[in-house]
Amino acid sequence: MTWETVIGLETHVELATKTKIFCSCTTQFGGEPNTHCCPVCTGMPGALPVLNEKVLEFAVKAGLALNCQITRRCRFDRKNYFYPDLPKAYQISQLYLPICRDGAVSLSTPAGEKHIRIHELHMEEDAGKLVxxxxxxxxxxxxxxxxxxxxxxxxxxxxxTADEVVAYLEHLRSTLQYLGVSDCKMQEGSLRCDVNLSVRPAGSAQLGTRTEMKNLSSFKAITRAIAYEARRQIELLEEGKPVVQQTRRWDENKDATFAMRSKENAQDYRYFPDPDLPQLFLSEAYLERLRREQPELSPAKAARYRRDWDLPPYDVQMLTSQKALADFFEQTVALGAPPKQASNWIMGQVLGALSARGLDSRDMPLTPRTLARLIQLVQSGRLNRNTAVKVFDAVFDSDADVDAYVKEHGLEQVCDAELVEDAVAQVLADHPKSVADYRSGKEKAFGFLVGQVMRRLKGQASPPAVHAALHSRLDK
Amino acid sequence: MEWSAYTALELGTAIKEGALSPAQAVQAGLDAAGRHTHLNSFITLAGTRALERAQQLRPGGAGAESPLYGVPMGVKDNICTKGIKTTCASMILGDFAPPYDAAAVERLNQAGAVCLGKLNMDEFAMGSTTETSYYGPVRNPWDPGRVPGGSSGGAAAAVAAGEIWYAIGSDTGGSIRQPAAFCGVTGMKPTYGAVSRYGLIAYASSLDQVGPIARSAADCAAVLDVIAGRDRRDSTSLEYAGPLLPRLTGEVRGMRIGLPGQCFGDGLNKEVRAAVLAAAEILKSRGARVEEFSMPMLDYGVPAYYIIACAEASSNLARFDGVKYGWRAEGCQDLTELYTKTRTQGFGPEVKRRILLGTFVLSAGYYDAYYKKALQAKALIKSAFDLAFQTYDLLLTPVTPTTAPKLGETLSDPLQMYLSDVYTVPVNLAGLPGLSMPCGFDSRGLPIGAQLIGPLLGDLPVLNAAHAFQLETDYHRRMPKGGDAL
Amino acid sequence: MKIAQEIVDYVSALSRLSLPEGEKAAMQRELEKILQYMDVLEGLDTAGVEPMSHVIPLENIMREDRVMPSQDRGELLAGAPVPDQEAFLTPKSVE
Known part of the structure; x- marks a missing residue:
């Protein structure tokens, strides 16, 4: 029998606000334990929540970008359960009237266009950390x-498939980063994903019993966990055993999922409207303002790059996949770099340098100004491409002044035609055999002569100028 | 006249005029408290701290413009006081000393209030007799064999006995008004949101409201002028149209006052009925127009109230688990045991009953039949009040069906105790201002209270009508057994 | 409404309360009596009535996204039943 895997995702995204959702403590990652806390955070008796207006705004922006219906009248509910990471013993969340519903995104996957429906998007507070x-x-x-x-x-x-899941998460991450509503750093837990997975005989319309997988902290983990869990469920069913609905934890080291200890009565959360938080009413004017403020998202940006600059599809996809990279590219172009050149540099050197250092594009030390200047120097013939790459590597981390570096290290190209002419004349005089070889049709000899000229000029000559001078004498 | 017979405003004036110092006022309060230890009105008496504080107050100092500057007062023990033990009269809070002041306490401090201590109450404000306190019951100053009412029983008893000149309490279903009635003092639950709930340890968040207990309506107005107003830390707090005190004219001519027939029917003690109706006559004599009308929705107040209050309580009290503050059961091996032992031993029977009830009405399968139904009943009760206030400026009702019962009399039958809240709980459900004022005594000499109810934000007309009544009567000036000597 | 002993056990577990055997039966009777009384609500016609969670129709009460200093950690931890300089302590709760 062939089996079909059916997957739904619950993704938690930490919003990039300065303060917490219901108090004015900082959201900064890290910090000594319990130093970013107040009576509200620690669930002190008598403390009360007050909603951060930015949270609502970010949630709506995310919902708009995911093509959701925005709930004009919404509110918060309490989800009640006991656990020491939840000091009030209830989480303020949204059950009855989530802020956004019924969205959809389109993904381009190797297998073609894929449509994913968003059931809902709601606001809630994160829990603490237990060690x-x-x-x-x-x-x-x-x-x-x-x-x-x-x-x-x-x-x-x-x-x-897992590919679709990864494509969706990449789309989600890119979108939320573009909106500026989250930094979506999986390693810091600001994007966390639970995977609901079931299998069924291919062609069946009925859903199988699903399990929920937690603790998936990278795309790689997600991919492997999906493969593992689908195989596990299929094996169970093929052995005639049932799949048990449960929460399972992915163990990165063991490369397997394990059933979590089922929390007693965990299902009865006794949700009810939070009496401490008045309801929200989103006016048309408010929504209109947020719609106007929506930035150009990656699909629109990609279309524009292709249309205006005729860049190849792969480059466009890479450049627009991360907002920081697209911004870097656009700023470099705005400073005068030809788009194709800028793109080549970013696709090659910039991404290479970032990955060699394990850096994210948001942590780029180099400024667009420096890259644009480098490109300009190459274009004007004052630096050759190879030297420029060396300069790039040298200034990438410090964003040092390119002109000063070139001058200090005497790297500027020799463009003085007379100097080149003199060197060529000298080389031809010194190597009559090579000249004769070339003239008798041995193309290789030309390369040797170029090398000799470059050597005389200490590698600072512009290769096209050397080529031209040699040709003009040899081909006479 | 003894200082303890003064109203808060009178004492404030005496302090302002130099007739006594704030420290002398504190000493007078402490002396009265010392004579009445059997009342058990305080959980924590902060005498030394109060004297130090009083000595720091200077004429013309910060807050001296307040008419209550230097007047000793008390705070119900479910309202947070920074560094002073706040127990909710529960074992589970142990020696918890909050790291912050409640908003109302903060404002009182700025106005030069001197806090004598923390007042006894029903555990987590759940009760109508102050017998559910872990720290023992409070006794009624008018008859120590009887309860002072609850849950703000310590507050009402302490004001009645002249230990403090006013108190701030909380009222979720009558917890200010009912003990005020039993103890012969004036107590007010303002419009929901008038006073910030920040720092009030929640029982039922949608119904809880902080308010004053004092001798007179004018005293209550003066306290509200200090504590009311929007607070950025409480999302449900309201802008307040104060000050109230200067606008208490006692003028009620042309005021239309409705008497809901449902509040004067079976189950109402005859003497209470007579006293409340007599109060209506007095208001009439000052020019108010009084008439009876029918408001059948009131009959659904008690069930709706207890469902909503217990549901919210089950959630609000879940945080008391022995991890972050308060008391923790010893020798627990795992987390569930720690939670269960701490909560089972730390909460008293009435609190546990309400938590279980509240958990039940929210649990899967029962939410719609109970909790949702109660929220619908609440909407209908609110509409019924809205309708009544199209015809009437104020409503007048009894506060309680009877005068104060004997200790132990009601505790054995929880439902009977819930039913005695019949006149007060609809006011909380609808968020309205309600005031309890002394309007007479029964044949045993026990105080009787009348309740004035106003429309949303109608705190001023409520206080003004009570002020008018108190200009005509002296029930609110009477002290148990000839002053403070019991 | 009849309240079975299982329901009392279930809500007790949900509430992290454990009644001693001797108190269970009494609690069951009391809850049943109270809930039976509450059944008067069944007689109330609430068709089409919107459940009212907030009696005051406030809307959009929010604060600015501006950081304020957090509370001193020592003050927050001062009331913890098990003293510690940095954290609140519980019996083992994570794997």
Whole structure:
């Protein structure tokens, strides 16, 4: 029997606000335990939540970009459960009236266009962090992350492959970064994904029993976990055993999923409207303002790059996949670099340098000004391409002044025609055999002569100028 | 006249005029409290701290423009006071000393209030008798064999006995008005949102409201002028149209006052009925127009109230788990045991009953039949009040069906206790201002209270009508057994 | 509404309360009596009535996204039942 894998995603994204969702403590990542906290964060008796206006704005922006219906009258509900990372013993979330519903995104995958429906997007608060202290044999609760704003984006079970899942998450990450609503750093946990997976006989319209996988902290983990879990479920079914609906934890080291201890009565969250938070009403004017403020997102940007600059599709996709990279590219072009040149440099040197250093495009040390100047020097013939690459490598980390560096290291190209002419004349006089070889049709000899001229000029000559001078004498 | 017989405003004037110093006022309060330890009105008496504070107050100092500058007062023990133990009269909070002041306390401090201590109450404000306190019951100053009402029983008893000149309490279903009635003092639950709830340890967030208990309506107005107003830390707090005190004219001519028939029917003690109707006559004599009308929706107040209040309480009290603050059960091996033991041993029976009830009405399968239904009943009760206020400026009702019962009398039958809140809970459901004022005594000499209810934000007309009544009567000036000597 | 013992056990577990065997039956009877009384609401026609969670129709009460200093950690931890300089402690709660 062939089996079909059916996947839905629940993605939690930390919003890039300065303060928490319900108090004015900083959302900064890290920090000594419990130092980004106040009575609201630690669930002190008598403390009350007050909504951060930026959270609403970011949630709506994300919803608009994911083509969702915006709930004009919405509110917060309490989700009640006991766990030490949740100091109030309830999470303020949205069940009855989530801020956004019924969205959709289109993905281009190697297998073609794929349509994914968004079930809902809602706002909620993050929980704290628990670390077990083996020395004390006690668990330490740090509430710095308590109240960091999250949006949870829930898709319909529309995915069939891990590739589609990754394409969706890449699209989501790019979109949210473009909007500036999240930095989506998986390694810092600002984008977290739970995968709901079931399998069914191919062609069946009925959904199988699903499991939920947690602790997936990279695209690689997601891909491997999907493969593992689909195989596990298929094996169970083929052995005639049932799949049990449960939450499973992905273990990166063991490359397998494991059932988590089922929380007692975990399902009955007794949601009810939070009496501490008045309802929200989103006026048409408010929505209109946010619509106007929406930036150009990657698909629109890609179309523009192709249309205006005729860049190859692969380059366009790479450049627009990350907002920081697209911004870098556009600023370089705005400073006068020809788009094709700028693109080549970014696709080659810039991405190479970033990946060699394990840097994200947002952490780029080089400024567009420096790259644009470098490109200009090559274009005007004052630096040759190879030297320019060396200069690039030298200034990438410090963003040092290109002109000063070139001057200091005497790297400027010799463009003085007379100097080139003199060198050529000297080389031809010194190597009559090579001249004769070339004239008798041995093309290789030309390369040797070029090399000799370059050597005389200490490698600072412009190769086209040397070629031209040699040809003009030899081909007479 | 003894200082303890003064109203808060009178004492404030005496302090302003130099007839006594704030420290002497504190000493007078402490002396009265010392004579009445059997009342058990305080959980924490902060005498030394209060004296130090009083000695720092200077004529013309910050806040001296307040008419209550230097007047000793008390704070119900579910309102946070920075560095002073705040227990909610529960074992589970242990010696919890909050790291912050409640908004109302902060404002009172700025106005030169001197806090004598933290007042006894029903555990987590759940009760109508102040018998559910972990720190023992409070006794009624008018008859120590009887309850002072609840849940702000310590506050009402302490004001009645002249230990403090006013108190701030909380009222979720009558917790200010009912003990005020039983103790012969004036208590007001303002419009929901008038006073910030920041720092009030929540029982039922959509119903809880902080308010004053004092001798007179004018005192209550003066306290509200200090504590009311929008607070950026409480999203449900409202802009307040104060000050109220200068606008208390006692003028009620032409005011239309409605008496809901449902509040004067079976189950109402005859003496209470007579006293409340007599109060209506007095307002009439000052020019108000009084008439009876029918408001059948009031009959659904108690069930709707207890469903909503318990549901919210089950969520609000979940944070008391022995991890972050308060008391923790010893010797627990795992997390569930820690939670369960701490909560089972740390909460008293009435709190547990309400948590279970609240958990039940929110649980899967019962939400619609109970919780949602109660929210719908609340909407209908609110509409019924809206309709009534199209015809009437104020409503007048009894506060309680009877005068104060004996200790232990109601505790055995929780439902009976819930039913005694019949006149007060609809006011909380609709978010309205309600005031309880002394309007007479029964044949045993126990105080009787009348309740004035106003429309949303109608705190001023409520206080003004009570002020008018108190200009005509002296029930609010009477002290238990000839002053403070019990 | 009849309240079965299982329901009392279920809501007790949800609330992290454990009634001693001796108190269970009494609690069951009390809850049943109270809930039976609450059934008077069944007689109330609420068709088409919007459940009212907030009695005051406030809307859009929000604050600016501006950082304010957090509270001193020592003050927040001062009331913890198990003293520690940095964190709140619980029995083992993570794998």
């Amino acid at each position: 077990h202290d083996p020395w004390l044999d006690q668990t330490r609760a740090d509430y710095n992350r308590c109240g960091v704003p999250l949006i949870e984006i829930v898709t319909e079970p529309d995915f069939r």
